[in-house]
Amino acid sequence: MTLQLLGLLVVFGITGIVMLVHFTGGSQAASLSQDEDIRDAWHADWPHNKPLKTMVNTGGTAALIHLPNDALGLIWSFGADTVSRTLTAGSLRSVKARGNTLIVQFNAFDCPTARIPLTRRELPEWHAQLAPYLPQEVSHG
Template identity: 35%
Template sequence: MPLQILLPMVVIGIAGIVILLHLLGRSELARLEDEAAARRAWLREYPDTPPTRVILSHDRHAALIETAHGAGVVWPMGMDTTARYLRGAEIHRTKDGLRVDLPDFAAPRIRLRLNDEEADLWPTLMNRKDSP
């Protein structure tokens, strides 16, 4: 098949799939319905480290997790969630929340949408050395 036909077919096909998924509601971010959902999301990644405290963001798209081994965060990656410890993280305030730079090649940067109150409080909790 000539490239002049193949390339547009591939581009239109991918665009069609993206539009279809969006129309079916499959493009929205995962939402943590309650603290129990955030705990389950954390435990999927770190089953041996149960959370001692969970703080949900106002929009329920992220959760700050405290454990006996330090603080972590749960956030959406599409319709699923992922979690990381915050050891070695650099936390920066942005206009709509926080940017967390991690020494982790699998998740080098996390953008958290937080309201002003959360964006002021969370860095303090993320950096606490006296976590339970």
Template identity: 35%
Template sequence: MPLPILIVLVACGIAGIAWLIHASGLSRARTFDTEDDARAAWGREFPDLPAGTVTLTAKRAAALVMTSEGPGLVWPMGSDSTARLLHGSRAQPTADGLDLRLPDPSAPRLRLILTQDETQAWARIIEASKARHDS
């Protein structure tokens, strides 16, 4: 088979697969339908540290989790989720939410889209935790 035809077939095949994945909804970022969904995601990352109060964002794209060791965050990574404790994190309010700087090389920076009320409340909680953790 001539190389130009093979290139076209491969390109069309890849484009077709990408379209099927997108059309089937598998390319959408995960959301948390309930607090229990976020609590379960937290439990997968921290099975020995139970989640207390869980607060979902208005868009259900992330959750602030209170634990006995301080606040943590659960957020989507594609169709899955991940979680981190917010020890030593810095929260900088932005026009549309928070810019979080984590002392974690695997997730050094996160941008959360939050309402103004959520931004203020979450920033207070994270900064208060940082002050407690630093002392």
């Protein structure tokens, strides 16, 4: 078998596999549109932190999780799976709006940034919910 023929078989084989996965739903993003979906995804990562209330974005791709003791969690879809974080004081580096996207930067090496699509009405509400987890400025005087 010639190298050119082998190269064509590899290229078409990989393309066929990618198309098969995509058209059978394997590349579909995780949905967080239902309260049950949010709770199941949260429970997979944090089985001992029971959600009290959830607040999902309009697109169904992210949610804020209200936890006992006034704690807050954030979960968002990342491809076909989800990423979730419990938030503590200072765990966020910044929360900025860019267009209709809220960009949340974490103070964690393993999870540097989350991009959450929100409506114009959701942006200030989500920012207000996340603001207490930003670093507090210390005055030296």
